[in-house]
Amino acid sequence: MLTAHPSLLRELVERCETLRRRLASGGSAETRRQLEDASYTLCVLTGTRQLDTALSAARRQLADAL
Numbered sequence: 001m002l003t004a005h006p007s008l009l010r011e012l013v014e015r016c017e018t019l020r021r022r023l024a025s026g027g028s029a030e031t032r033r034q035l036e037d038a039s040y041t042l043c044v045l046t047g048t049r050q051l052d053t054a055l056s057a058a059r060r061q062l063a064d065a066l
Contacts, residue, residue, distance in 0.1 A: 004045040006065040009058045012042045016051060 019027070019035035027035075039051045046057035 003061055006062055009062055012038055013055060013058050016042060016055060
């Protein structure tokens with residue numbers, strides 16, 4: 001099975017978490033679009049369909065990479 005490079009996964013996880021926090025505190029439509037883009041990419045890289053599942057899968061892959 002192919003997996004994404006750990007640095008890319010780490011960057012996407014951090015980006016999604018940051019954008020989620022911004023959106024929760026009244027983020028803009030641009031923030032929502034950025035989160036959708038980052039979520040889509042993370043889902044593709046982890047073979048999942050939901051952001052929470054993708055985040056969990058990415059964290060597992062990062063832990064396995066250590």
